[in-house]
Amino acid sequence: MTLSRRFTAEFVGTAFLLAAVVGSGIMGDRLSGGNVAIALLANSIATGAALVALILTFGPISGAHFNPAVTLADAALGGTTWQAVPAYLVAQLAGAVLGVFSAHLMFGLEFVQVSQHARTGGAQVFSEFVAAFGLLSVIWGCVRKRPDAVPWAVGLYITGAYWFTASTSFANPAVTMARALTDTFAGIRPADVPAFVAAQLVGAGAATAFFRWLFPTLQRSAADVVVPHERAS
Amino acid sequence: MTLSRRFTAEFVGTAFLLAAVVGSGIMGDRLSGGNVAIALLANSIATGAALVALILTFGPISGAHFNPAVTLADAALGGTTWQAVPAYLVAQLAGAVLGVFSAHLMFGLEFVQVSQHARTGGAQVFSEFVAAFGLLSVIWGCVRKRPDAVPWAVGLYITGAYWFTASTSFANPAVTMARALTDTFAGIRPADVPAFVAAQLVGAGAATAFFRWLFPTLQRSAADVVVPHERAS
Amino acid sequence: MTLSRRFTAEFVGTAFLLAAVVGSGIMGDRLSGGNVAIALLANSIATGAALVALILTFGPISGAHFNPAVTLADAALGGTTWQAVPAYLVAQLAGAVLGVFSAHLMFGLEFVQVSQHARTGGAQVFSEFVAAFGLLSVIWGCVRKRPDAVPWAVGLYITGAYWFTASTSFANPAVTMARALTDTFAGIRPADVPAFVAAQLVGAGAATAFFRWLFPTLQRSAADVVVPHERAS
Amino acid sequence: MTLSRRFTAEFVGTAFLLAAVVGSGIMGDRLSGGNVAIALLANSIATGAALVALILTFGPISGAHFNPAVTLADAALGGTTWQAVPAYLVAQLAGAVLGVFSAHLMFGLEFVQVSQHARTGGAQVFSEFVAAFGLLSVIWGCVRKRPDAVPWAVGLYITGAYWFTASTSFANPAVTMARALTDTFAGIRPADVPAFVAAQLVGAGAATAFFRWLFPTLQRSAADVVVPHERAS
Numbered sequence: 001m002t003l004s005r006r007f008t009a010e011f012v013g014t015a016f017l018l019a020a021v022v023g024s025g026i027m028g029d030r031l032s033g034g035n036v037a038i039a040l041l042a043n044s045i046a047t048g049a050a051l052v053a054l055i056l057t058f059g060p061i062s063g064a065h066f067n068p069a070v071t072l073a074d075a076a077l078g079g080t081t082w083q084a085v086p087a088y089l090v091a092q093l094a095g096a097v098l099g100v101f102s103a104h105l106m107f108g109l110e111f112v113q114v115s116q117h118a119r120t121g122g123a124q125v126f127s128e129f130v131a132a133f134g135l136l137s138v139i140w141g142c143v144r145k146r147p148d149a150v151p152w153a154v155g156l157y158i159t160g161a162y163w164f165t166a167s168t169s170f171a172n173p174a175v176t177m178a179r180a181l182t183d184t185f186a187g188i189r190p191a192d193v194p195a196f197v198a199a200q201l202v203g204a205g206a207a208t209a210f211f212r213w214l215f216p217t218l219q220r221s222a223a224d225v226v227v228p229h230e231r232a233s
Numbered sequence: 234m235t236l237s238r239r240f241t242a243e244f245v246g247t248a249f250l251l252a253a254v255v256g257s258g259i260m261g262d263r264l265s266g267g268n269v270a271i272a273l274l275a276n277s278i279a280t281g282a283a284l285v286a287l288i289l290t291f292g293p294i295s296g297a298h299f300n301p302a303v304t305l306a307d308a309a310l311g312g313t314t315w316q317a318v319p320a321y322l323v324a325q326l327a328g329a330v331l332g333v334f335s336a337h338l339m340f341g342l343e344f345v346q347v348s349q350h351a352r353t354g355g356a357q358v359f360s361e362f363v364a365a366f367g368l369l370s371v372i373w374g375c376v377r378k379r380p381d382a383v384p385w386a387v388g389l390y391i392t393g394a395y396w397f398t399a400s401t402s403f404a405n406p407a408v409t410m411a412r413a414l415t416d417t418f419a420g421i422r423p424a425d426v427p428a429f430v431a432a433q434l435v436g437a438g439a440a441t442a443f444f445r446w447l448f449p450t451l452q453r454s455a456a457d458v459v460v461p462h463e464r465a466s
Numbered sequence: 467m468t469l470s471r472r473f474t475a476e477f478v479g480t481a482f483l484l485a486a487v488v489g490s491g492i493m494g495d496r497l498s499g500g501n502v503a504i505a506l507l508a509n510s511i512a513t514g515a516a517l518v519a520l521i522l523t524f525g526p527i528s529g530a531h532f533n534p535a536v537t538l539a540d541a542a543l544g545g546t547t548w549q550a551v552p553a554y555l556v557a558q559l560a561g562a563v564l565g566v567f568s569a570h571l572m573f574g575l576e577f578v579q580v581s582q583h584a585r586t587g588g589a590q591v592f593s594e595f596v597a598a599f600g601l602l603s604v605i606w607g608c609v610r611k612r613p614d615a616v617p618w619a620v621g622l623y624i625t626g627a628y629w630f631t632a633s634t635s636f637a638n639p640a641v642t643m644a645r646a647l648t649d650t651f652a653g654i655r656p657a658d659v660p661a662f663v664a665a666q667l668v669g670a671g672a673a674t675a676f677f678r679w680l681f682p683t684l685q686r687s688a689a690d691v692v693v694p695h696e697r698a699s
Numbered sequence: 700m701t702l703s704r705r706f707t708a709e710f711v712g713t714a715f716l717l718a719a720v721v722g723s724g725i726m727g728d729r730l731s732g733g734n735v736a737i738a739l740l741a742n743s744i745a746t747g748a749a750l751v752a753l754i755l756t757f758g759p760i761s762g763a764h765f766n767p768a769v770t771l772a773d774a775a776l777g778g779t780t781w782q783a784v785p786a787y788l789v790a791q792l793a794g795a796v797l798g799v800f801s802a803h804l805m806f807g808l809e810f811v812q813v814s815q816h817a818r819t820g821g822a823q824v825f826s827e828f829v830a831a832f833g834l835l836s837v838i839w840g841c842v843r844k845r846p847d848a849v850p851w852a853v854g855l856y857i858t859g860a861y862w863f864t865a866s867t868s869f870a871n872p873a874v875t876m877a878r879a880l881t882d883t884f885a886g887i888r889p890a891d892v893p894a895f896v897a898a899q900l901v902g903a904g905a906a907t908a909f910f911r912w913l914f915p916t917l918q919r920s921a922a923d924v925v926v927p928h929e930r931a932s
Contacts, residue, residue: 256631
């Protein structure tokens, strides 16, 4: 699997993920008559469902990270090579932005927007730490014994975490940055992005260190299982 | 598996799919007290759930396409033979119409209706391009490495895409044409059908070309995996 | 697996199924503030989820029919022996009644009730024909190639069919009779039971005949796969 | 797998479970505008989804009990050794409390609270008996033939049981005790805890005895399958 194919898979997959997050937020918001719980229920179910499908679809090509925190953690465990990391991060960020623009186009909104949705304060930031810690825990916990379950576990975790974290679980730096570019239900004020991203990276790093201790053989597993195509790149 | 059995499976399966789409739309609309988000939540969950069950049920017989765009794309990749294509398309269209009539009969409505539900404009048409591009991507992405996951991935994708596309993701020319025959929640004005169908075919074609590049060995996989019974027809 | 164990599994499993159907109906009705769509969404999701878990739990013991229409159709295909059929039907009916009583006890209602919920007319009866035809189609379609998928396909089908049939898909004579004994959300007037049961049996029979034609080898498969324990009884 | 790793897995997993239960309850309650059914729908879907992900994640390490009733029943069947039981119970209780505190922190609430939510009376207590009987039935029913299905069956059962038991199915003594420490949607008055816990233990014990009779070979299966790492501790 060449790097250009993997780059493209990350790019298109992340674009679809953001279209799903932002688009379902717009649709839920428009139709729910002001009941935010119904909008969030639609948003969380649609995102989780799309995420399972997208990971199943693009996983065999790029590993379906769609998330800089996952790519960095995977590289730290010897999975993704460090040479491939910049391409992954660029693909994820560019794809995320394209996804937001596509959602705007599908719903007849202005292409470029800036969010005014404040998501700030210690409770929100701690929520993002928990959200990312949980996401990476789910990935590393499933990879060793049941790699086939990863797409399902990740999708279900995200659907749940939308509700049990106060921040609705962004848990993904590329997603967070791109959501600053939409002034709709799923948006986040640009000023609030850095703290979210920092908390996500700390949470992802903590979970990765934790699972290296829990599973002493995790490092080799990651390289073999998550990105089996890596060797050929 | 003879062509008559495959034809019948496509016919009955597509009829159930349309009964599910139209019937759950009527039920959701009737019971939701005007909250369209609740109606769409029921509609999207019921359709996705039924779709998984129907693909598992009829997949071993006909491949469970239920969708002319899938049949044409599969034929383009060497799966379904071109001789079988007309029978598939007829079965899908006739089954779709039967499904709509069955939904009307179940809910005590007039058999034959013409929709007045306008679904028009560039945003809607672009949504259908995205919806069909995504659907075919999911199918081709899963077929090669995890064919057993196709029913689940397709059902989950559709549940999600109901929400993240502005058109509620028809993504299927037979479904689109048949839904012009119901003046209920799921309907579409006949005048709006051609643009939807065109966008779906372009989206499906684009995704198929894209995945031929992503997976150079896809063509053979499709013939072997999606319709393993094909050889015997 | 002795017949006493199989009888007990059908009895307890059907009791849990009815407790799930009736109990979640009561809870949904109490909490939804009069929005019937929200009550039905809870009812359909809870029933489908419980059904998957119950079939996985009791399937290895009794086949997890929980449904006279399934038992009779399975016997017709040479799966369940005709000698075992009466015990299955008694277990299903007695379990269903126990489940309704348990739901009443859990929700602090009178044990014995008689439903006044009218479910009558041709549209309702046709809905039950469709519901049972679909249910048996899903079972026979999955059994041959993917028996492991049966619990999931059945649960998902029922969640969907709650919405796309006008009768909310009883699809089960034991369930129908027992639901006449509850004057809550899930009830059915005793006078309306016979037509429902007749439609279910006709639908189940039609689907079984249809799949015998679709899958000429189905008869042997049923005996081997659905009730593998049968030989030892 | 050393006991310290297993202890830690139970601790962190149970913490996430409680964060999911309590956090999604708070979020649902805040956003649903007083419609309790919508709040409970979010609460039940988020809990079930998170539970599947958490069992998949921590199952290979500790068996992912997260529940003293499960640990005690597993020990009674010869799975978990009795020497390991105290560590499991301590980890579950401490993790549960941490999870509740984390939910409070994420939602900007006071750390330590005492619930005033009355859950009392025979109907509630009987509901907990049923809830725990069902949960242990699902576990023992799946373990023997389809251990891979346990995470899914448990998550789906809990989502369903939220609705079909009048108590919303706590079914877990550690969860029950910890939920006395939150005065939010998911709370329970400390005075009501003992009867809940007693009913749960009786229900779990009854189901375990029942399945020992249903599956005469269950005892050995439990030791081999649920906690395969046990031997190495």
